[in-house]
Amino acid sequence: MVLFVNGKFCKNPKLAKADDFFASGLNIPGNTNNRLGISAIVADVNKIPGLNTQGLSLVRLDYAPLGENPPHTHPRATEILALAEGTLYVGFVSSDEDGNRLFAKLLKPGNVYVFPFGLLHFQFNPNRTAPAVAFSALSSQSGGTITIAKSVFGSKPAINPDVLTKAFHLDRKTVELLLLKNA
Template identity: 55%
Template sequence: MTNSAWLSASLALLALALSFADAYDPSPLQDICVAVQEPKNACKLVFPFLVFVNGKFCKNPALTTANDFLFSGLQVPRSTANPLGSTVTTVFVDQLPGLNTLGISMVRIDFGIGGLNPPHFHPRGSEILLVLEGTLYAGFVTSNQLNNTFFEKVLRPGDVFVFPFGMIHFQLNVGKTNAVAIAGLSSQNPGVTTVANDLFNAKPPISPVVLAKGFQVDEKLVETLQKKFWYDN
């Protein structure tokens, strides 16, 4: 094989490997990349096309201000008057544009008495939770690989608990007062998949036959669950 053929083959293999590589939040290749929705304020740099980073344009650094890195009001309690008795306030890249490419975000979770942040997982991030007020019962379940092991703990103010990447987890207020927690996540946009909503509130609906077999229950029960109102926290 000639040197040029070897180089071409190597580059092709490299491109193939990169195409299959697992990638989550992009690592920053510049000091800042404040997210903008519209390209009119984006930076054109060296090339004639706009810089587009994982769904967000980069704002021209010359137009960036301190406000692009500020989110205010996370100290304000949120209403928990909903079917779950909890409310999640997100500080993701859509709420704080300066998070773009930084691979971090956070949320505030307010719990009424008996409030639940229902079983869910984040498809793009791990979570670390700090309890500020109240008493929470929290836990997560590992995947089939570890036999669906359940880890649970009662958390009080000052306690920190970690939910590993992609694991189904929840928090329930088991105290006699409202509760508040702050959580950090390892993605600028970690996303959330609420298990019950995904399965029983899919549009169009998943066949009851599939869910009945999967949960080993009667199809009538599945149909009843699919008719319920599923609140998106």
């Protein structure tokens, strides 16, 4: 009988080996030469089989000067971020009966910030000359990421522009341009 937990095969504990609980490479900077100026090196259950059922994962985040991890959510995790190098402006938005409230902070090395489960959040390197490095732990073996702009303006097929025009209070030409840029 094969048993799957959280979508992953459960290995017979008698067949487990040290490499099932090991990953390397988080000391190596990622390539930030992209449109957003960010690299995410993920150490989750897909890279470390021993994380299956453990409820956690780790990510190394490298930010180029002015690089950002755009507004996104983790549908299956709370995130805690520790800044190792540089400066980051981070924040999340709560939504309750009083409306949408921004909680934001400028982080320096050694600072830690928590992004509560499922809430919209971001990180931005405001420095024009120096990179930043952070490590994030997520309370899931596979927290998932939903990047808001990419999801809304980059879905296949595209969301009807009339829906987006009304939802974002934008003119149709702007919506169509955003849809083209994210296609």
